[in-house]
Amino acid sequence: MTTTSLATAADRAPAQSFDHRALLYRAPEQLTERAAAFVTEALDAGQPVLVALPAPAAEPLRDRLGPAADRAGWVDMTVLGRNPGRILSALHGFAERHPGRAPHIVEEAVRPGHDSARVREAIRHEALLNLAFEGRTASLLCAYDASALPSRVLDRVRRTHPLLAAGDGRPGAQDRSPHYTDPLRICADCDTELPPPPGTAELLPYTSGDLSAVRARADRWAEESGLGPRRRTDFVLAVCEATTNSVRHGGGAGTLRLWAGDGAVRAEVRDGGLLGDPLAGRKRPDPLSPSGGRGLWMIHELCDFVELRNTPDGLQLRMAMSLDGPPA
Amino acid sequence: MGGVSEGTCSAAPGAYPCSGMHTSVVYATDDAWATRVSACVRRGIERDERLLYFAHRTPPETVFATLADRGIDVAAARRRGQLSVRTAQESYLAELPFDPDTVIRQWHTATREALEAGFTGLRAMGEMDWYGAGVPGAERLLEYELRMHREAFDLLPLAAMCLYDRRLLPDRDVALLEAAHLSRIREPGERLHPPVLAVTPLADRPGLGLTGELNADSRAALAGALATLRHGSDGDEVDLTSLVHIDAAATAGLAAVALRTPARRLTVRGAPPSLLRTIDLFPELGAALEVPSR
CATH class of the missing domain: 3.40.50.300 (P-loop containing nucleotide triphosphate hydrolases)
Structure with a gap:
């Protein structure tokens, strides 16, 4: 050779x-x-x-x-x-x-x-x-x-x-x-501080019992923002996994912000959780594991861009989806 | 097995549906309760069925007195062993935690005893407010209600009326449990918000229909559905046509049921996009389920 x-x-x-x-x-x-x-x-x-x-x-x-x-x-x-x-x-x-x-x-x-x-x-x-x-x-x-x-x-x-x-x-x-x-x-x-969402971002506080309403709102908002059906499925699924993590592991409540700009829709979930393992969500989990661990990995797979920060107030998870991205 | 006790159902044993066998009644007044219970007893007497009333908070003498007030010959029915009132505490809640397997076996025994005593079948009424009373095992009531269709009503000359008093149970519990019945009676004006997830037996084939959303807020209902499916058999169907969203944990739960028994097929019909995307990410979940396209 x-x-x-x-x-x-x-x-x-x-x-x-x-x-x-x-x-x-x-x-x-x-x-x-x-x-x-x-x-x-x-x-x-x-x-x-x-x-x-x-x-x-x-x-x-x-x-x-x-x-x-x-x-x-x-x-x-x-x-x-x-x-x-x-x-x-x-x-x-x-x-x-x-x-x-x-x-x-x-x-x-x-x-x-x-x-x-x-x-x-x-x-x-x-x-x-x-x-x-x-x-x-x-x-x-x-x-x-x-x-x-x-x-x-x-x-x-x-x-x-x-x-x-x-x-x-x-x-x-x-x-x-x-x-x-x-x-x-x-x-x-x-772990640099993320630029704050615009003041016009849609704000949705949630706790146990609110997951369906939050999902429905995020879905409607994403549709109104121009995200096509398949990518909207991905975006909403990611938002659902993130909000579920808040309710189950992030202190039982959280806040979802939604905004659009620069050709993308963005969702940010903040809750009282902390991410201890820097590799969390970066290795494919066993989907049948009773201890879960699917959510963060799925979010990385589903979204075009993900940023995660441990802040003094808890976890900040920001997800973005391009409006002109691939269909799936 | 002898004939069935409800005129609307003539299905052979093992065949679906027997939707008239298992009825929920949602009410909020003593008068509504008395009307429904006396009508049920009257029908049972007409059909020469044994009648069992399971009381939780209502004193047995009040049940008898109410039936007598409504024109039923209580004394005659009691004399011939046709009508009796037992408390839940001395019957299906005598051994705790509440165990659907045990109680379903008891239904088989009680129905056989009714037939041996010369009656055409067994008709039961039960106050279900113990669900909210902190009874150990109460979380398995949904599983029990769902399994009864296939494991009791489908096989026995047995009919049951489940009495849900809104004064004693939170609406969300009533809505969830009511959905597990194929025959539902609500008094006029009794409006309930649908539960986050409603689980209903399929009327014409083995399996369950799920309506609403499967997420962390409906995990308890999912547990009941999954427990029911675990007791099902090969080829069972889960109809998700009316399901808006399913999260990954719930999709994994369905797959785990199928994987529990080697080579068992669990068909998921009408899968929402969230399920399809989840099995796209986790093909091993999709391999465990039969998912025809929506």
Whole structure:
């Protein structure tokens, strides 16, 4: 394989534990080259491979890999990464489906042009990967466009990846990131105060006994706001799971706010709960578990964007759904 | 098994429906109670059925006196062992917690005894206000009311009138329990808000119909429905055509019922979009249920 020569020694080393490295590339061809080497090496070693790249980056990689591409799993990050809060579940699920092996994953969660909120949640996702995969044998190559992403984003990349793989033409350069930071510290840094909802937001306080009325109002409001039937189902289902969590785990009551703007509808649930586990909702739960745990994961899957904050007053969960998003 | 005791139902044992067998009466005055009870007793005497009245708060002598006032020959009926009044405490609440399995068995025994005594069947009336009295096991009353259709009324020459006094029970409880009856009598002017979730036996096939919403506010009603389905059999149907919304916990509850028994089919008809989306996210739930498109 010609591509293997492009992999660094460390790239080729069998993953003995969680190997999480950032690839800071400066040209798309570099991403293709390095990713192809990474994938080929893993496939040749008989390891399971998942490629989670946006379609424009995935296509040249497929071409480069040729027939071998079919031996890898492919996920369009444009769809999966719309809400960074659901990427981890997809990657973790892939690893879970291959017990006893060394899954190899290529991903690109942040692209130039993503807004700051989405970048923040993608960075949180990268930090949480270090917790979720701790002790697991797996290898992740996370690509970042160093030519276009702002330096403040690249600084965060160096803080969330234990390893840095050079993609800037310096063959063999690979090293531990000197800036790597405790994932919980990163999460705390990401817990920025959310901009307040507009004063015109619809306000619906609720408690036990009000769930049906809140659902009906949210459904009507979403319809009036222009959300199509299928995405409205998703939005309302997410709101229902969130308000149910308030009643059952968040002190028995909460407040729902609904507002629209910037091409999206938004719902915010606030209640007296606190989220103790930063990985809550980021691994696919057993839907039949009597202890529940479905709601937050479903919310991440259903919504285009989710932000969660522990505040001095309790939990703040904000969900957004684009008006022009995919139909399901 | 002998003939059934209600003229409107001629179904063979094991066949649905026998909707006239199990009637709820919702009332709020002593006069309405007396009218319904005396009419029921009169019909039973006409059909030569044994009559059992289960009192909870009403003293037995008051029941007898009321029936006599309404022109029923109480003394004659009592002499021939046709009419008796027992308290719930000395009958189906004698052993607590209230257990639907035990009470359903008691109905089979009592009906057999009525037949052995030469009557054509058994007709019962029961005051249901014990539901709100903190009786252990009372939370299983909905399950009991629902299961009775298939496990008793469908099999026995048995009819029952369940008496729900709005002065003694919260409306939400009355509305929930009333919905479990296929035959319902409400006195004129007795209006009730529908419960968040109404669970009703299907009239023409084994299974349940669910109306309203399945969420954390209707979890108790769901528990009754699921317990009933657990006692059902392969091919049971859950009709959700009138269900507006079902949350993920409830969808998981339905799937868990089907998964309890290997290869058991539980058909979910008229699934709302929320259920379809939930099984899209959790295919293992969808695999446990048969979900024809709405």
